[in-house]
Amino acid sequence: MTLLRFAWDPVRAARWHVALLLLLATGGAASAADAVGDAAAVQAFEKASGAQFLEQYWRRHPDAAIAAGYYAVAEELPAPDAQFRAELLQFLRAADARLLAIDPAGLPAAQRTDRALLDNTLRAEIWQLSEKRDWEWDPSNYNVAEAFSLLLNTPYAPLEQRLRTVLVRLGKVPAYYAAARASIGVPTREHTQLAIEQNRGALAVFGDDLARQVAAAQLTDAEKDLFARRSADARAAMEGFVAWLQGRDRELAAGGARSFRLGAALYERQFAFDIATGASAESLYRRALAEKETLLGRMDLLADELWPKVFPDAPAPAERLQKIGAVISRLSEQHAPAEGFTDEVRRLIPQMEQWVRDHRLLELDPTRPLQVRTTPAYKQGVTAASIDAPGPYDPTAPTFFNVTPLDDRDAQRAESFLREYNRWILPVLVMHEAVPGHYVQLLHANKSPSRIKSLFGNGAMIEGWAVYSERLMIESGYGDDTAEQWLMYDKFNLRTVCNTILDYGVHVQGMTQEQARHLLVDEAFQTPEQAREKWRRVSLTSVQLTSYFAGYSAIYDLRERLKREYGTRFDLRRFHERFLGYGSAPVSMIAELMAAEGP
Numbered sequence: 001m002t003l004l005r006f007a008w009d010p011v012r013a014a015r016w017h018v019a020l021l022l023l024l025a026t027g028g029a030a031s032a033a034d035a036v037g038d039a040a041a042v043q044a045f046e047k048a049s050g051a052q053f054l055e056q057y058w059r060r061h062p063d064a065a066i067a068a069g070y071y072a073v074a075e076e077l078p079a080p081d082a083q084f085r086a087e088l089l090q091f092l093r094a095a096d097a098r099l100l101a102i103d104p105a106g107l108p109a110a111q112r113t114d115r116a117l118l119d120n121t122l123r124a125e126i127w128q129l130s131e132k133r134d135w136e137w138d139p140s141n142y143n144v145a146e147a148f149s150l151l152l153n154t155p156y157a158p159l160e161q162r163l164r165t166v167l168v169r170l171g172k173v174p175a176y177y178a179a180a181r182a183s184i185g186v187p188t189r190e191h192t193q194l195a196i197e198q199n200r201g202a203l204a205v206f207g208d209d210l211a212r213q214v215a216a217a218q219l220t221d222a223e224k225d226l227f228a229r230r231s232a233d234a235r236a237a238m239e240g241f242v243a244w245l246q247g248r249d250r251e252l253a254a255g256g257a258r259s260f261r262l263g264a265a266l267y268e269r270q271f272a273f274d275i276a277t278g279a280s281a282e283s284l285y286r287r288a289l290a291e292k293e294t295l296l297g298r299m300d301l302l303a304d305e306l307w308p309k310v311f312p313d314a315p316a317p318a319e320r321l322q323k324i325g326a327v328i329s330r331l332s333e334q335h336a337p338a339e340g341f342t343d344e345v346r347r348l349i350p351q352m353e354q355w356v357r358d359h360r361l362l363e364l365d366p367t368r369p370l371q372v373r374t375t376p377a378y379k380q381g382v383t384a385a386s387i388d389a390p391g392p393y394d395p396t397a398p399t400f401f402n403v404t405p406l407d408d409r410d411a412q413r414a415e416s417f418l419r420e421y422n423r424w425i426l427p428v429l430v431m432h433e434a435v436p437g438h439y440v441q442l443l444h445a446n447k448s449p450s451r452i453k454s455l456f457g458n459g460a461m462i463e464g465w466a467v468y469s470e471r472l473m474i475e476s477g478y479g480d481d482t483a484e485q486w487l488m489y490d491k492f493n494l495r496t497v498c499n500t501i502l503d504y505g506v507h508v509q510g511m512t513q514e515q516a517r518h519l520l521v522d523e524a525f526q527t528p529e530q531a532r533e534k535w536r537r538v539s540l541t542s543v544q545l546t547s548y549f550a551g552y553s554a555i556y557d558l559r560e561r562l563k564r565e566y567g568t569r570f571d572l573r574r575f576h577e578r579f580l581g582y583g584s585a586p587v588s589m590i591a592e593l594m595a596a597e598g599p
Contacts, residue, residue, distance in 0.1 A: 041106030048098040049118055049452060057095070060088050063147040068455055069394025071156055074165045077172040079179035080135065080142065089129055096122040109596050113589045114452040121456040124273040132266055137187045137258045139195035139245055140540070142180035144173055144238075145202030145378035152210065154390075154397050160217050167227055170206075173234035177241040188260040189252045190539040194381055196245045199238055201377025206231050206238075262507040262542045270543045275460045275550045276586040281504055281543075284550055288500040291549070292523075295494045296320065302487040303327045321523060328491060328525045331484060332419040336426065341418065342403050345385075346372050348427055349401075352435035352473070359476045362436060362576040368399065370439050375402035382537055384417070387433050389442040392454040399442070401434055409529075416529030424479065424488035431473050437466035441580055448583030457584025459544060464551015464587065465580070467496050471556065472576075491525055496548045498524045499534075503545035506538045554587035555579070562594070569599045 047053075055072070058065035062076040078084050099119050104112045128134065135141055151166050214227045262270065271281035303324045307316045310330050317323045336344040349372070353364055375386070384404050390397035406414045421429055431437055441462060448454045470492065479485030498519060505511035505519075513535055520531040538545060558579075563570045578597075582590045 037108040037111065038103075038106030041102055042108070042111060044102045045099075045107055045111050045115055048095070048102065049114065053095060054451075054455075056091065060091060063144075066147045066150050068391025069156070069397060070391070071151075071165075071394075074147075074151060075168040077144065077147075077169050077176055079172070079175040080183055081179040082183075084179070085129055085135070089126060092122050092126050092129075096126070109593055110450060113585060113593060114450055117456055117458070117585060117589065118452050120273060120276060127269060127273065132270065135183055136185040138191040139180070139184050139187050140191050140198060142177070142183075142195065142241070143198055143202055143378060144169075144176060144234075145198075145205045145376075149205050149376065149378075152205070152213065154394070156394055156397065159213065160219060163214060163217050163219060163227075164223070167223065167230065170227070170230035170234050173230075174237040177237040180241060181244055184248075186256065186258045187248065187252070189249060189257045190260045190536075192245055192249045192252065192257075194540055196242055196249065197381050198378050199242050199245075201380060203235060203238055204377055206235050260539045261510065264508045267504075267507050267542060271546065274458075274543045275547060276458055277460065277550055277554060277588060279550075281508070281546065284500055284546060285504040287553065288497045288504075288549055291497045291553075292494065292501065295490050295497065296324070296523075299324050299487060299490050299494070302483050302490070305483045306331075306487065324487075325522075325525050327487065329419075331424070331488065332422045332527075334423040335418040335421065336423075338406050338414045338418060341406065341421075342372060342374070344426060345401065345403055345430060348430045349434055352427070352430055355473065355476075355478055356436050356440075360573050361472060361476060362440065362573055362580070364435070364440065365443055368396070368443055370401055370434055371398050372401045372403060375404040380404055382540055384421075384533065385429060385433050387438040387442070389439065390446070392446040392448075392451060395443075395446040399439055401439070413529050416527040420527040420530040422488070424485050425492055427478070428470050428474075428489060428492045431470045431478075432466040436472065436576075437469040438462065440469075441465045441584070444577075444580035445583045448581060450583050450585075453583030453585045458551075458586040460547040460551035460554070461587050461590070462551070462584050463544075463547040464553075464555050467493075467548050467552035468555045468559075471552075494524050495526060496552060499545040500549045502534065502538055503543065507542050551587060554591075558587060558591050558594075562599075566599045 054070075058068075058070050058073045059076060060078065062073045062078070065071075065073050096119060099115055099122070102115065104115055107115060148166060148169065151162050151169075154162075156162070210231065214224055219227070268281050271284075275281075275284070277284075300320050300323070303326075304316065306327050307323065310327050317326065349370060356362065356364060379386070379402065386402045388400040388402060390399060406417060409417065433439065445454045445457065470489065474485065474489045479489075502511070502516055502519060506516065511519075516535055516538070517528075517531050520526045520534055521528060526534070559575060562575065578594060579590055582593055585593075
């Protein structure tokens, strides 16, 4: 999983869908307008989306700017109060109005899709601030640690310069947390407890390591004294916020907490913005139900093939789920030891890179090594693994593969986790997160000629590519094309499908935790520990879990359609590199841009 740092959502994706229809009107061939566009429209778009707009946007989103490698606004830390939100809404509405005043028919294809994507981004944030309003019920929105950590650990400038930026920011932390308290109305207990956990973890960013950096830096004595005072004030503000949240949590335990379930109306709106396929959440849910049955049918045949090998002295059960589950359970006994789990992840990465090169699947960049690390404490509590990638403004900054340690799990829970990520599935996880998944895709996105598509990425495309990369590797023969590898891959793919069923079921249909456990453990063969973690995740996020299946389905459908259309002219490596070269745009946009260019 990779966590996007921008929030967006469309009103049924309608406006950008209209822009795509304009591409379709060309009959799939690049017209003169697609190549150059109308000069006045192009100039207007460049002004509406260029450096001046982005500077104003980043000034209002400094944490996202820092994550993207834009450090010019790094001293900013706005207090998230009512005045800030009102001014932000005014800015977003004015910026979107300027975009909508530009006739998309006058823009070349690349800018036309940039306009549509940026419009979607701005309208999504307007909707989030004014209708979803999670700023008043999700306290985990409020945490300063990530941006401070990036400033302290990314060598974009000399240490002293970065520390002076941090010093200015530190002075704004107390006001930030005071505004956070005032903003929170009736929160959910789940998000309140996550905010407590992650803000406790955030305290480490302002601990001994920072003190050592300050002591060793060439700062004046006055600056060092100010650092000590502001660090203490910042920690006190964070500790006060945690204590306040603990008090709220005790109150909510007695009743009155907001439900974490989003509900049908908000869910469909967020789905339209985030997934941006033009389809509804309900239609994707129904496709997932059908795909679940297809996968189970294939897994049934593989279990029949493997049964004599795995259980040579026992007859196979007649019941399908029982038989598949028994084979998976026995194979899952083969896994890395708890103390060697992270080392096994490190070992697999160069193996994946060599496989991609040997099989000419796509181009890799040997100058950008991936760093495996323990997930920082302020990011734990949602996923077992994730990628933190730099943005296009600072593309040579480190990329981190975060692996959450098993230290807080007892022996039974650790074993359950390790059985989930067994000998065959752990490599699939590394494919997804690293090579040729998120790590590779985001490196390509940073090289895209479109700054808009690199910055305001579509989550379904990003997660979809990671899921597609799993299929790509297994199709190319990774795992020796064995029944064991295919069965475990299908199990992992079933997890992707069930993510959609679970997310829609919980947030729209009111699925209970016991029903979720039945789906995940009894019908998708996940371990109890994985099911427990997935319930926590679906309680803390919405729609994101559907992005895997939505994006994967769209990419796979596109590939298969182009293979049929191009015949012998279809080149798999070229398809991958062209697809990734457009940045993290919605798959529908990429498909139309590829169609305009031809094979």
